Amino acid sequence: MPPADDIVYLDHLASTPLDRAVLEAMLPWLSATGAGNPHSGHRAGWRAADAVEAARAEVAALVGARPGEVVFTSGATEANNLALLGAVPEGWPVVVSAVEHPSVLEMLPELARRGHRTAVLPVDRDGRVDSADLAARLEAGPAFVSVMAANNEVGTIQPLDELAALCRACGALFHTDAVQALSTLKLDMRGQGIDLLSLSGHKLYGPQGIGALVLRDGLALRPAILGGGQQEGRRAGTLPVALCVGLGAACRLARQRRDGDAARLRLLRExxxxALSARLPGLRRNSPADGLPGCLNVTLPGLDAADLLLDLPDLALSTGSACAGGRGGPSHVLLAMGRTAEEAHGSLRFGLGRGTTEAEIDRAAERVAAAATSS
Incomplete structure (x- = not known):
């Protein structure tokens, strides 16, 4: 296995490297001078609490929310679980898209067990939800709707404005898993009518182990973790000050950099x-051209992508979502988009990021093409 500094890292959709500025913001809270429980009633605790609240304000600013609407979690999986198990009104149906993250889709059996009717919205060949399908589902009355802002495997950006407007018109609640979107896309919860939003630090060049559920003022939330009453009783547990500070710093950087990062990544993606198309004439593109700037998902016909990766130890690539990587089956996202199981097994996902260079892009294309043609 090559040393880490010899690996071209193209898996930013799975996890982004910690930005140095984020690390520097966290370091004081990882040292002895940063000791203090933010829920304690003394000077060290008050200082820690102030840092947490400043971070909360940065998270809120990134998504067009108020600081008091931010609930810190351990990541987006917990945030999605908390939204679906804690914010769905009693007896309401739940509607999600077919290309959601497993932390949403795998909630459906539990919701059904609790008495909620569930439905899955189909997507087109680009992985996009049709607003008319959602409108038809909502004719029977309000529901809790969850559609991700941008897909984590192919980069499809969903029509959030249309979907949220449909929900608002009939009194439905709209949740979006915005994990992949926030480093390069602008979201405005209040302006777009989004009721709940999930995010994660390690998809924003922040630390792993921290995320947030942001929910509109006035929405009831049944806590999934009890035992202390922290965060106004919405999620118990001592908050990790350094991680909260890191998430806040990452959100501040995302606001400052997202437009420039998006333009640069779009050029690198193309x-x-x-380069891949020129070397591999049969290559098929699964990612829409208007999708996430840093995401490229392609199918190499006749090849098994997992086997191909074994010949590319110097490249950090993926065959799909890291959270579904241990299942071994074909991507549920690509299947929902109408690809065959064979096509799904032959697909590679490239996740470009803030530190990706043109030289790395060229090297990756050359290495993948060489491995594919020799297989």
Whole structure:
């Protein structure tokens, strides 16, 4: 296995490297001078609490919310679970898209067990939900709707404005898993009518182990963790000050950099696709051209992508979602988009990020093409 500094890292959709500025913001809270429980009633605790609240304000600013609407969690999986198990009104149906993250889709059996009717919205060949399908589902009355802002495997950006407007018109609640979107796309919960939003630090060049559920003022939330009453009783447990500070710093950087990062990554993505297409004429693109700037998912017909990766130890790539990587079956996202199981097994996901260079793009294209043609 090559040393880490010899690996071209193209798996930013699974986890982004910690930005140095984020690390520097966290370091004081990882040292002895940063000791203090933010829920304690003394000077060290008050200082820690102030840092947490400043971070809460940065998270809120990134998504167009108020600081008091932010509930810190251990990550987006917990945030999605908390939204679906804690914010769905009693007896309401739950509607999700077919391309959601497993932390949403795998909640459906539990919701059904609790008496909620559930439905899954189909997607087109680009992985996009049709607003008319949602409108038809909502004709029977309000529901809790969850559709991700941008897909984690193919980068499809969903029409959030249309979907949220449909929900608002009939009194439904709209939740979005915004994990993949926030580093390069602008979301405005209040302006777009989004009721609940999930995010995660390690998809924003922040630390792993921290995320948030942001929910509109006035929404009831049944806590999944009890035992202390922290965060106004919405999620118990001592808050990790350094991680909260890191998430706040990452959100501040995302606001400052997202437009520039998006433009640069879009160019790099097209450079990569062009280089791969020139070397592999049968290559098929699964990611829409108007999708996430840093995401490129392609199918190499006749090849098994997992086997191909074994010949590319110097490249950090993926065959799909890291959270579904241990299942071994074909991508549920690609199947929902109408791809065959064979096509799904032959698909690679490239996740470009803030530190990706043109030289790395060119090297990756050359290495993948060489491995594919020799297989």
């Amino acid at each position: 450079r990569l696709f062009g």
